[in-house]
Amino acid sequence: MFYSCVMDTTGPVWDGDNHYYEATDAFTRHLAKQDGPRCVQWATIDGRQYHVIGGRVSRAVANATFDPVAKPGCLSEYFRGNPNGLNPLEILKDHEPVRPEYHRPDARVETLDRQGVEGCFMFPTLGMIYEELLKHDPVAVCKTFRAFNRWLAEDWPFDYQGRIISAPYLTLADVDWAVEELEWVLDQGARLIVMRTAAPTTEIGRRSPFDPMFDPFWARLNEAGVTLVVHAGDSGPSSDGYAVDGFAATFKGGSVPSIKSFAIEKAVHDYLLSMVLANHFTRFPRLRVASVENGAEFLPDLFRKLRSQERKMKGYFADDPVEIFRRHIWINPFWEDDLQSVVEWMGADRVMFGSDWPHIESLPEPLDYLPETKVLSDGDRRLVLHDNALELARPLA
DSSP states (O other): OOOOOSSTTTOOOEEEEEEOOOOTTTTTTTSOGGGTTTSEEEEEETTEEEEEETTEEEOSSSOTTOSSEEOTTTTHHHHTTOTTOOOHHHHHTOEEOOOGGGTOHHHHHHHHHHHTOOEEEEEOSGGGTHHHHHTTOHHHHHHHHHHHHHHHHHHSOSEETTTEEEOOBOOOSSHHHHHHHHHHHHHTTOSEEEEESSOOEETTEEOOTTSGGGHHHHHHHHHHTOEEEEEOSOOOOOOTTSSOOSOOOOOOTTOOOOGGGGHHHHHHHHHHHHHHHTTHHHHSTTOOEEEESSOSTTHHHHHHHHHHHHHHSTTSSSSOHHHHHHHHEEEOOOTTSOHHHHHHHHOGGGBOOOOOBTSTTSOSSGGGGGGGGGGSOHHHHHIIIIIHHHHHHSOOO
């Protein structure tokens, strides 16, 4: 096992949020040809390639081939508050050819060595935004992500040398499919699964993910003891007319801010709050949930609401609902969040570092985060930077 000693007081670092850039056939390699028009195809428009999702051209990303692609962390200063008034569009024009480590685990391990990182959790890029685009057709959602997970198992094995833990994507658009797919990924050695923070749309309409109709899935996950990661993506929260809905990874320097800036925070707040309000962890006590790339600023408001409900409905919860939350949920804050506050809210044993590398919102290098951890004790720093992630990667016995 690789051991990083980048600082005498730091020890090993495990990055809880890394991404690959999908190969051009990630969604189509294992998709039956006749399902392409219903699921995912490629189209060339004015010399540029776009994905066609469910028969509609998707412009959710400017270049779905990722070649060329913007440099890792190029918008880090912007997300720090943009103190120098940079124009994001100008920054994003600085492209480079796609790197081998974005497509291959062997090259990524070499990058981890260079970065001084012991290992990482690996999540989709496009895969986190396509369920929303297909939600009108639950069958297409399931076909698409079954094909996607077969590609993932080939190109990014679920456990690569103990250093890259890749999470297959699951959906509750069809509960029978979800149970079958969960069994398959477990057989393939999955140590994490990833879902979006949204109520799924099924053939009988939209339902809470904690509705009893989904109990067979949750029961099997509870039995398996594998961690569920709820990762930021396109969860489809409505702006209720205050802004134009829809997901697009674009930035406009000088544009008027809107509530869309808080869509990720709203989605995870509603998902996790609903999970506790449904007494989900009482029914499935072995569940562990990691919130990744959703930030942490929503926590005080969520805790306030849980305690308000507890006061109004004495006896509904088996225990303090905030403590239930803390027992079962781990938080990966944004790297620009106030880490000390997050640790005070959750406890150091429930906070996990993740850099989002190599996305444009990421840190340029994962260990650029180390100065943020100086506010912590050595023991708490070790938990946040390493131990908590590895605990989540080990299925419960």
